[in-house]
Amino acid sequence: xxxxxxxxxxxxxxxxxxxxxxxxxxxxxxxxxxxxxxxxxxxxxxxxxxxxxxxxxxxxxxxxxxxxxxxxxxxxxxxxxxxxxxxxxxxxxxxxxxxxxxxxxxxxxxxxxxxxxxxxxxxxxxxxxxxxxxxxxxxxxxxxxxxxxxxxxxxxxxxxxxxxxxxxxxxxxxxxxxxxxxxxxxxxxxxxxxxxxxxxxxxxxxxxxxxxxxxxxxxxxxxxxxxxxxxxxxxxxxxxxxxxxxxxxxxxxxxxxxxxxxxxxxxxxxxxxxxxxxxxxxxxxxxxxxxxxxxxxxxxxxxxxxxxxxxxxxxxxxxxxxxxxxxxxxxxxxxxxxxxxxxxxxxxxxxxxxxxxxxxxxxxxxxxxxxxxxxxxxxxxxxxxxxxxxxxxxxxxxxxxxxxxxxxxxxxxxxxxxxxxxxxxxxxxxxxxxxxxxxxxxxxxxxxxxxxxxxxxxxxxxxxxxxxxxxxxxxxxxxxxxxxxxxxxxxxxxxxxxxxxxxxxxxxxxxxxxxxxxxxxxxxxxxxxxxxxxxxxxxxxxxxxxxxxxxxxxxxxxxxxxxxxxxxxxxxxxxxxxxxxxxxxxxxxxxxxxxxxxxxxxxxxxxxxxxxxxxxxxxxxxxxxxxxxxxxxxxxxxxxxxxxxxxxxxxxxxxxxxxxxxxxxxxxxxxxxxxxx
Numbered sequence: 305x306x307x308x309x310x311x312x313x314x315x316x317x318x319x320x321x322x323x324x325x326x327x328x329x330x331x332x333x334x335x336x337x338x339x340x341x342x343x344x345x346x347x348x349x350x351x352x353x354x355x356x357x358x359x360x361x362x363x364x365x366x367x368x369x370x371x372x373x374x375x376x377x378x379x380x381x382x383x384x385x386x387x388x389x390x391x392x393x394x395x396x397x398x399x400x401x402x403x404x405x406x407x408x409x410x411x412x413x414x415x416x417x418x419x420x421x422x423x424x425x426x427x428x429x430x431x432x433x434x435x436x437x438x439x440x441x442x443x444x445x446x447x448x449x450x451x452x453x454x455x456x457x458x459x460x461x462x463x464x465x466x467x468x469x470x471x472x473x474x475x476x477x478x479x480x481x482x483x484x485x486x487x488x489x490x491x492x493x494x495x496x497x498x499x500x501x502x503x504x505x506x507x508x509x510x511x512x513x514x515x516x517x518x519x520x521x522x523x524x525x526x527x528x529x530x531x532x533x534x535x536x537x538x539x540x541x542x543x544x545x546x547x548x549x550x551x552x553x554x555x556x557x558x559x560x561x562x563x564x565x566x567x568x569x570x571x572x573x574x575x576x577x578x579x580x581x582x583x584x585x586x587x588x589x590x591x592x593x594x595x596x597x598x599x600x601x602x603x604x605x606x607x608x609x610x611x612x613x614x615x616x617x618x619x620x621x622x623x624x625x626x627x628x629x630x631x632x633x634x635x636x637x638x639x640x641x642x643x644x645x646x647x648x649x650x651x652x653x654x655x656x657x658x659x660x661x662x663x664x665x666x667x668x669x670x671x672x673x674x675x676x677x678x679x680x681x682x683x684x685x686x687x688x689x690x691x692x693x694x695x696x697x698x699x700x701x702x703x704x705x706x707x708x709x710x711x712x713x714x715x716x717x718x719x720x721x722x723x724x725x726x727x728x729x730x731x732x733x734x735x736x737x738x739x740x741x742x743x744x745x746x747x748x749x750x751x752x753x754x755x756x757x758x759x760x761x762x763x764x765x766x767x768x769x770x771x772x773x774x775x776x777x778x779x780x781x782x783x784x785x786x787x788x789x790x791x792x793x794x795x796x797x798x799x800x801x802x803x804x805x806x807x808x809x810x811x812x813x814x815x816x817x818x819x820x821x822x823x824x825x826x827x828x829x830x831x832x833x834x835x836x837x838x839x840x841x842x843x844x845x846x847x848x849x850x851x852x853x854x855x856x857x858x859x860x861x862x863x864x865x866x867x868x869x870x871x872x873x874x875x876x877x878x879x880x881x882x883x884x885x886x887x888x889x890x891x892x893x894x895x896x897x898x899x900x901x902x903x904x905x906x907x908x909x910x911x912x913x914x915x916x917x918x919x920x921x922x923x924x925x926x927x928x929x930x931x932x933x934x935x936x937x938x939x940x941x942x943x944x945x946x947x948x949x950x951x952x953x954x955x956x957x958x959x960x961x962x963x964x965x966x967x968x969x970x971x972x973x974x975x976x977x978x979x980x981x
Contacts, residue, residue: 315350317398317413319615320389322350329388332617334594334608337532341366341377342384349399349409358406382407390576523611523645525562525588528552530573531605532595543598545570545679546672547605547634551592554638556780561645563780564588565812566679571845583612586813590618592641601627601665607637609644619644627665667700674709681816683722686713707739708748715755718950725948729760747777751784758791759950762978767791782812786821794953795980798829816842820851828957832859850879861930862959866899873902903927922951929960937961938969945973953979 315322321330324347329338338346344366349357359378367374382399385391391398400408528551533544549566556563564586572582579591594607608620621640625633663671674692677685690713696706711732718728733756739749754770757763771788774781785808792801805825809818819842826835839856846852857872877890886909893905907927910920925940941964944952955961955970956979964970974981 315413315415317350317353317409317411319617322346324350332608332610333620334606335534336388337534338384338388342381342388345378345381346385346399349407350413353409353411353413356402356406356408360406362406387576390578392576521589523589524560525564526555526590526592526609526641526645527564527569527582527586527588528555528566528592529569529582531593531607534595534597535599540598542673542676543669544596546675547596547603549675549679550630550634551607551637554634555592555641556778558638558642559779561642561780562588562811565780565782565815567782567815567817568812570679571814579610579612579615587810588612590645598627603627603630603633605633605637607641609641627668628663630668631663663703664700667696667698667703667706670696670699671703671706671709674706678709678713678716681716683717683720686716689713690717702742704739704742704746705748707735707742708746708752710735711739711752711756712748715752715759719759725760725950729756729948732756733760745777747774747781747784750774750777751781751787754784754791755787758787758794760948762953764791764795764978764980768795780811782808782815782818785811786817789821789825793825793828793957801825814845816846816849816852819846820849820855823852823855827855827859827862828959830862830959832863835859848879850876853879858958858960870894870899870902873906877906900931903931921947922949925955926958926960929964932963934964934967937964938967938973941970941973945977952977956981 313323313325315324319332321333322328322343323330327339327343329336329343329346345362348362348365362378363374367377382401385399386393386396389398393401396410398409398411400410402408528548531544531548531551533541548569552563552566552569555561568586575582577585579593583589583591589612591610591612592607593610594605596606597604602624603626604622604624606620606622609618610616611618619641621637623633623637670692674689674696676689677692678689680686690710693706693709693713697703697710700706714723714728714732714735717723718725718732732752736749736752736756739746740753743749750770751774754767754774757767757770761767768788768791771784771791774784775788778784785804789801789804789808792798792804802825805818805821809822812818819838823835823839823842826832826838836856836859839852839859842849842852843856853872853875857869857876860866860869860872874887874890874894878887882890889909890902890905894902897904904927907924910924910927913920921940921943925937925944928934928937928940941952941955944955956965956974961970971981
């Protein structure tokens with residue numbers, strides 16, 4: 305049934321809007337995951353804002369049958385409502401619980417009259433076209449759009465953007481229940497109607513806001529929150545995460561714009577924090593959020609840009625492309641966002657090989673799956689990621705980014721001592737050089753070559769050159785900046801290293817890697833109190849991170865607190881996944897012989913497995929140094945040199961080897977390794 309000119313269908317509260325006809329809840333125009341009975345409960349509460357809706361009323365209207373588990377269903381519905389609204393039962397902003405009575409909607413709410421049915425509309429170059437007429441675009445200042453197009457519409461081929469037709473959801477391999485046709489249409493409809501609704505809202509409701517946008521402070525930094533997977537299929541989560549990563553990568557190519565790394569933004573997946581809270585924690589001016597649907601060979605994205613401090617909507621649009629055009633889609637979304645931020649920012653011009661313009665769909669699928677596993681940052685997951693990257697280049701031999709990721713996988717496994725230097729060195733170099741040959745302007749390839757030059761070749765000049773080039777191509781590459789910071793440490797430039805680390809942490813403020821890097825830099829600078837303070841901050845987020853516990857153990861060692869050092873050493877072993885037998889032996893040694901007994905027992909255990917686990921030689925040299933046994937420490941240091949262990953340069957700067965560094969044998973070894981004195 306069509307609506308009359310002013311009948312209320314939309315109910316607005318805060319930045320949310322409930323469409324009672326379509327059964328949709330939107331925030332700043334973006335559809336949220338709330339449907340079925342949870343949405344019906346919300347609709348009933350919105351009918352009587354400020355009044356108590358009793359449990360009996362809800363039961364009679366939604367669960368009249370006595371055999372239904374009413375209490376469970378109602379509690380589930382209320383929880384889903386609060387999750388969608390980022391609300392809480394303890395400090396409610398929207399839905400208040402009255403124990404044993406019912407619920408009350410406590411936020412101000414207002415009806416919004418709609419003059420025509422959006423379902424029958426599309427956005428054209430001239431305005432919103434309904435079944436009967438075209439509503440002209442409202443004149444809006446366009447000072448912020450470099451191409452002259454309105455940011456309230458999206459220009460596509462043919463001069464218009466037509467909302468995509470509803471399509472059936474991509475089937476889940478584990479699906480056991482068939483969905484009804486009505487359910488199948490919801491996902492396509494959610495993205496299909498969003499563009500028209502957002503364009504209408506921007507033109508008819510947000511004109512004053514847009515007209516005054518240039519008066520606001522400029523947007524110099526953004527965070528892309530994890531895109532929501534709207535397929536309803538958990539097996540497609542990798543695709544939503546992969547598209548998030550791709551959008552971050554594209555925006556990172558914009559000069560003058562700080563873009564937060566994925567490792568930090570992924571912490572907010574499923575968060576109940578508000579956008580202003582997230583922005584304050586990440587120290588950004590704006591947030592990009594959205595949703596993605598991957599259906600067969602078609603990709604649909606809805607994205608919006610929000611000024612974080614005020615939770616103010618700036619821009620939103622929907623896109624649909626076939627999978628072969630996914631790179632163009634990523635670039636187009638990033639360019640649209642850039643236009644909204646301001647004309648002062650310009651994209652980096654990147655010369656790509658012709659094959660990079662399109663990607664074989666199967667290769668792209670495998671690449672995204674590789675990213676999904678690689679980002680888990682565990683040895684087994686990285687091995688799985690490596691398998692998918694190799695499969696991607698099997699489908700598309702010119703996939704430069706996949707080659708760069710293969711190099712990263714080998715580097716990661718070597719740094720964790722899962723592979724020896726000999727096993728990792730050749731394939732990592734081959735993959736990085738292949739990526740470079742395919743795309744000499746691929747920042748990730750230069751980054752990998754910088755890592756190889758630093759860790760494998762001990763070629764400090766080449767490492768400096770490659771890191772510098774990687775950062776020139778992508779100033780938002782936090783990992784490249786971190787690698788460069790490490791290099792500057794080894795070159796004896798602590799101030800420059802600290803500055804590079806500061807820039808890296810701004811881009812990736814809450815990742816484990818950055819906490820470890822900061823604590824280590826403070827540790828080698830002998831700033832032990834500050835190092836311990838930062839380590840505790842990191843452990844609040846990552847309580848089972850072995851590297852942080854290992855650093856805390858080192859701090860306690862240097863501050864003459866052996867008991868605390870031993871306790872942290874035991875935690876390190878446990879979180880590295882030590883066997884029950886090993887843990888029992890170490891605990892018994894500590895209990896019977898104290899901290900020194902623990903170290904001697906660990907040395908004995910590690911010497912037995914030194915030929916199996918490459919990490920052990922470093923640990924043995926370290927523990928001998930703590931015990932004051934310089935001769936044995938230097939012996940195992942020589943072993944590290946012979947196998948070209950990646951950790952050898954750390955002996956130059958780690959405080960635990962202070963007594964060893966004055967020995968002529970140490971100086972000779974550093975000279976042979978080409979490590980600067």
